[in-house]
Amino acid sequence: MALVTSLVNKRPVVIFSKSSCCMCHTIKTLISNFGANPTVYELDEHPDGKQLEKELRGLGCKPSVPAVFIGEDLIGGANEIMSLHLKGQLVQLLLKANAIWTLISNFGANPTVYELDEHPDGKQLEKELRGLGCNPSVPAVFIGEELIGGANEIMSLHLKGQLVQLLLKANAIWV
Structure with a gap:
């Protein structure tokens, strides 16, 4: 083994x-x-x-x-x-392995990641994310200051071919 x-x-x-x-x-x-x-x-x-x-x-x-x-x-x-x-x-399971971060990074974006369990204001941030409708509270993905949603929304956008367009529109990636 x-x-x-x-x-x-x-x-x-x-x-x-x-x-x-x-x-x-x-x-x-x-x-x-x-x-x-x-x-x-x-x-x-x-x-x-x-x-x-x-x-x-x-x-x-x-x-x-x-x-x-x-x-x-x-x-x-x-x-x-x-x-x-x-x-x-x-x-x-893949989220636990940072697949969302990897997906967005593979397009050339450099996402800022806040690990709530390691952040000094993590509990407050989690409370505010839930107040915005994030359930579960993480992952919560913002693109261009807009709340896109969690893993299901990101994966859905990706599978529909719309994630790249959002990243381009927010100038998170360039062609």
């Missing part, structure tokens, strides 16, 4: 895959479409691929790929990821 542990250490999203696996491709695409930038290890191309596959099976991954780790925790394979996605819970 040491090799798998070393590869997922301090990485928000890791996917163990095989380049010829269509289900692996589907899971990589799904997670990337949420704005996450996963670290992907293709076992059939990795020098320690056989050892990694053995360790993943030892962790209970059957089949061994795809195997998805979010925030260093083994989430599971294709069935678990698709189930979480259909329940609307995958986006919440």
Whole structure:
């Protein structure tokens, strides 16, 4: 388990895959479409691929790929990821791995992030965000001083192709 542990250490999203696996491709695409930038290890191309596959099976991954780790925790394979996605819970896990920040940053924006649990006025800020209609209070995304909403709104805008337009309009990114 040491090799798998070393590869997922301090990485928000890791996917163990095989380049010829269509289900692996589907899971990589799904997670990337949420704005996450996963670290992907293709076992059939990795020098320690056989050892990694053995360790993943030892962790209970059957089949061994795809195997998805979010925030260093083994989430599971294709069935678990698709189930979480259909329940609307995958986006919440990815948020814990900073997928919204990654999504916006990947467009070239440099978002300012306030971690409420680390901010001296965090409780007051959370109260004010709830007063603005943010439920849950985080993440709360403002673009150009306008409250856009939380994770669901950002993902919806992204999937509709409208997020880039908002970032451009606010001069958060340039073409």
